[in-house]
Amino acid sequence: MQTFDLSKDGLRALNSSLHALKGQTNMTAWEVINPKGAHAIAAGVDAPVEITVRGSTGYYCAGMNKQASIFIKGSAGPGVAENMMSGKVVIDGDASQYAGATGRGGLLVIKGNASSRCGISMKGIEIVVHGNIGHMSCFMAQSGAVVVLGDAGEALGDSLYEARLFVRGKVKSLGADCIEKEMRPEHFAMVEDLLRRGEADHKAKPEQFRRYGSARKLYTFNIDNAAAY
Amino acid sequence: MSDFPHTPPKMSWTFSNDVNAEIRRAAATGIYDIRGGGSKRRLPHFDDLLFLGASISRYPLEGYREKCATDVWLGTRFAKNPIHLDIPITIAGMSFGALSGPAKEALGRGASAAGTSTTTGDGGMTEEERGHSKSLVYQYLPSRYGMNPDDLRRADAIEVVVGQGAKPGGGGMPLGQKISDRVATMRNLPKGIDQRSACRHPDWTGPDDLEIKILEIREITNWEKPIYIKIGGARPYYDTALAVKAGADVVVLDGMQGGTAATQDVFIENVGMPILACIPLAVKALQDLGMHRKVQLIVSGGIRTGADVAKAMALGADAVAIGTAALIALGDNDPALEAEYNKLGTTAGAYDDWHEGKDPAGITTQDPELSGRFDPVLGGRRLKNYLKVMTLEAQTIARACGKNHLHNLEPEDLCALTIEGAAMAGVPLAGTNWIPGRNGGF
Numbered sequence: 001m002q003t004f005d006l007s008k009d010g011l012r013a014l015n016s017s018l019h020a021l022k023g024q025t026n027m028t029a030w031e032v033i034n035p036k037g038a039h040a041i042a043a044g045v046d047a048p049v050e051i052t053v054r055g056s057t058g059y060y061c062a063g064m065n066k067q068a069s070i071f072i073k074g075s076a077g078p079g080v081a082e083n084m085m086s087g088k089v090v091i092d093g094d095a096s097q098y099a100g101a102t103g104r105g106g107l108l109v110i111k112g113n114a115s116s117r118c119g120i121s122m123k124g125i126e127i128v129v130h131g132n133i134g135h136m137s138c139f140m141a142q143s144g145a146v147v148v149l150g151d152a153g154e155a156l157g158d159s160l161y162e163a164r165l166f167v168r169g170k171v172k173s174l175g176a177d178c179i180e181k182e183m184r185p186e187h188f189a190m191v192e193d194l195l196r197r198g199e200a201d202h203k204a205k206p207e208q209f210r211r212y213g214s215a216r217k218l219y220t221f222n223i224d225n226a227a228a229y
Numbered sequence: 230m231s232d233f234p235h236t237p238p239k240m241s242w243t244f245s246n247d248v249n250a251e252i253r254r255a256a257a258t259g260i261y262d263i264r265g266g267g268s269k270r271r272l273p274h275f276d277d278l279l280f281l282g283a284s285i286s287r288y289p290l291e292g293y294r295e296k297c298a299t300d301v302w303l304g305t306r307f308a309k310n311p312i313h314l315d316i317p318i319t320i321a322g323m324s325f326g327a328l329s330g331p332a333k334e335a336l337g338r339g340a341s342a343a344g345t346s347t348t349t350g351d352g353g354m355t356e357e358e359r360g361h362s363k364s365l366v367y368q369y370l371p372s373r374y375g376m377n378p379d380d381l382r383r384a385d386a387i388e389v390v391v392g393q394g395a396k397p398g399g400g401g402m403p404l405g406q407k408i409s410d411r412v413a414t415m416r417n418l419p420k421g422i423d424q425r426s427a428c429r430h431p432d433w434t435g436p437d438d439l440e441i442k443i444l445e446i447r448e449i450t451n452w453e454k455p456i457y458i459k460i461g462g463a464r465p466y467y468d469t470a471l472a473v474k475a476g477a478d479v480v481v482l483d484g485m486q487g488g489t490a491a492t493q494d495v496f497i498e499n500v501g502m503p504i505l506a507c508i509p510l511a512v513k514a515l516q517d518l519g520m521h522r523k524v525q526l527i528v529s530g531g532i533r534t535g536a537d538v539a540k541a542m543a544l545g546a547d548a549v550a551i552g553t554a555a556l557i558a559l560g561d562n563d564p565a566l567e568a569e570y571n572k573l574g575t576t577a578g579a580y581d582d583w584h585e586g587k588d589p590a591g592i593t594t595q596d597p598e599l600s601g602r603f604d605p606v607l608g609g610r611r612l613k614n615y616l617k618v619m620t621l622e623a624q625t626i627a628r629a630c631g632k633n634h635l636h637n638l639e640p641e642d643l644c645a646l647t648i649e650g651a652a653m654a655g656v657p658l659a660g661t662n663w664i665p666g667r668n669g670g671f
Contacts, residue, residue: 015448039441044378044449059438060445064378079432079445083376098432102373104417120431121373123417140427142417159425161418219422 002027006041007034014041018068021047037077042070048087062089065106078115081108084125090199097134100127103144109198116153119146122163128198138165139175147194149204157212165212166191168204177218181211262494265327265583265593266553267395267486267530272503274486274531275540277650278643279659282629290628297624298634301548303346303525304386304455304478307447311455311478312364312386315344316620317548317635318538320555321483321529322368322388322459324350326412327490327583328556329600330357331608332592335559337361338605339612343620348388348550350490351426353415354380361609366457369446371400371427374416381450386479388457389443391430391468394487394530397461397501400428409595439475447476457481462507462530463500469514473524481550482511484530488553490593491584504530504541506653509640512545521545522636535622542623543638544654558615559608560590 004014014032021027028049035041035055042051043063053061056074066085075093084103094112101117103125110118110127116134119127119141127146135153138146141163151169158175165178166187174180183206191206240246251262283289290297304311320340325333327350334357340347346364349355353375359365367384369376381387392398413420433442443456458472459481472480484504489497508528515521528541529550541549556562562570564577569589573580583593591603627635630642644659645651651658652665 011448012452016451019451040445040448043445046378059441060432063445064381064449066378078438079442082432083373083378085377101432102376104377117431121427123373139431140425161422218425219419 001029001031003031003033005033006038007036011038011040015043018042018045018047018049018051021045021049023047025049035074039077042068045070045087056093065089075112076110081106081125084108094131095129100125103127107197109200111199113150119144119163122146126194126197128194128200130198130200130203132169135172136175138163141165145190145194147191147198147200147209149200157214159218160212160214162214164190166194166209167212168208168210171210171212174212177215178212179215181213183207183209183211187211263491263584264494264497264581265488265490266497266581267488268498268501268503270498272486272531273505273647273649273653274503275505275537277505277647278540278645278654278656280536280539280543280626280630280642281644283631287631289631290633292625292628295628296633297628299620299624301525301636303527303548304457306478306520306524307452307476308386308455308478309451309453310385312346314346314364314548316616317345317542318343318532318616318619319345319366319527319548319550320347321487321550321552322348322350322366322390322393323552323556324352324490325355325358325415326350326352326595327593329591329594329603330355330411331600331603331605332556332559333358334361334605335603335608335612336555337365338609339555339558339616340364342609342613343616345616346385349384351390352412354384355415357605359383361605368459371430372416373431374426378449381446381454384454386455386457387446387450388459388481389439389446389477390459391439391472392461392463392483393459393489394461394483394485394501394504395489396492396496397463398428399492399496399500400426412595436471436475439471443476455479457527459483461485461487462502462504465502465507466510466514469511469526470518473515473518473520477524479525479527480511480515481527481529482507483550484528486531486553487529488556503653504528504532505650508541508544508546509653509655515545522547535619535624536626538619539623539626539635539638540643542635543640543642545640547636554615555612556592558612559592560603560611561588561592563590566590 030051032053037058039058041061045068046066048067052071058077060079062070062081069088072091076095078096079098081089082101084106086105088107090109095110095114097115099118100108102121104123108127110129113131114133118133118137122141122144124144132150138157142161145164148167152171154172155175157178188206195201301317337358341363347362348366364385366386369389455478457479458477460468462484485501525547527548528546566589586594588594591600643656
């Protein structure tokens, strides 16, 4: 285990060390102590390593992550795992705005609540939120899947493309072009798989979820839909 | 019929033929007019300025014999690897999607041969442009189409796009007919649907967030790459100051003549300011912060000639960027294709329906047959020639003003032909010492 004291050695040294890990490395387990809400912790990692951050993080922790498994033993600030490419990020606490924004792959697990704009503009990432998600979540979400065990705030999935949204609790309102859709067998299987990988299979069952997706009415401009813009 | 003479038919200035045609088009189609390019209005521009040249008080340099340098360093504030260009004329961001692959390749070829940089656009980085661009600026846009850390790291600089001159405050809208399999795959979207590019970044709001976003990008790229911030010409004083505060190495300022791939005509023509009005305000912001020449300023929007380059630099820019002019150099809107433009209901020089993907020049299209007509080697050579000519023109003017580097041009070398030009550029009206809004003068 490599232990890195962020308050002592600084962000640049941490990320330089993590970026230096290429291909096969024996330094596969890292621990970051004293994060104290610092920004951009473990941003841009591209190696199959495990990084445990012991405390809460600032903006953009695990940004653009590739391959790494990053565990935040606290809460995460805005933009956690933004544009993640692959790997896994697991947050024990809550996540602030824009969690998983534009993520293109990998799995983001938030064991607490996620604030507004969770999964905004997502492009393939999978997100499991044990609690609630805030307003405007999944705005312009392009692809990937979101599973929410709690409630969703206002305007869920506004201007949605092809991302799949599953919510167990109440949805305060749906955004433009987002509608409820039938749960078919493949969707139950998808939710079951995500609950398992998202460490939530003991908390919920697939049949408790509703599916939301795009009505695809805004895909090509039509003046008769102008009120939705 | 009465014998009294009738008043001859009189057209309204307010309801001109152009205006009436647009009213009829809107009534028939129910959709606002979307087009490419920048403002087509007659705007105060560099044409409103003149150089004074040397006289008894200024000593000119000998043309062709005495050196007038043109190089520029970009990104010297924080980046470990600033960019050094031979000429201060860069190629502005234009997306693959808006442009064909061969057109992107030609931009890379021409720019590299002339010793300057090219820029990606709202569609990710293609091999065509990376492979043929010695210096490639990678745009970081609200849509984040194609964004990934590998391309960030193989870029030579990163340009965080906050706005552009054609549409400050707006996003783009390439229509579905141009979204081929390759474009759709790069953007993670279904083929053939309209692309609604967002106008705001998804994971930051305001300058304080932007500062942290830039920190993240620098961390991911090991603090090697210059970070540009591109702003549309809306509030250039404050936006430039905030870009500096957020940590920019370079500010890119785009006036309303700057082109876009596809946006509403009403937006292009009615939002933003001409570049002439923007440059002095941005320079003042840099000077007030003590950052002029430390944070470099690149300006764009209607740059066409070496004279425009020299005037922009005399007003305080470190470099310029060209987009529309580069496309024309490649062969866009060439009268040789007039018959084909006529078939599209337009004429060479006026074609701006770039979003429809039917460009007979093969530049603003994804149609394989049309883009196959375009020769990227020849296009690259034409662009190189054009860039070289612009550079020579700018050098000619700078020598005449007694300057041994384009960066030594200054507002004192200029006067204005119009009151508007004088007020916007902050230089005296020709034949007077009057700068409207600055002093009493005569």
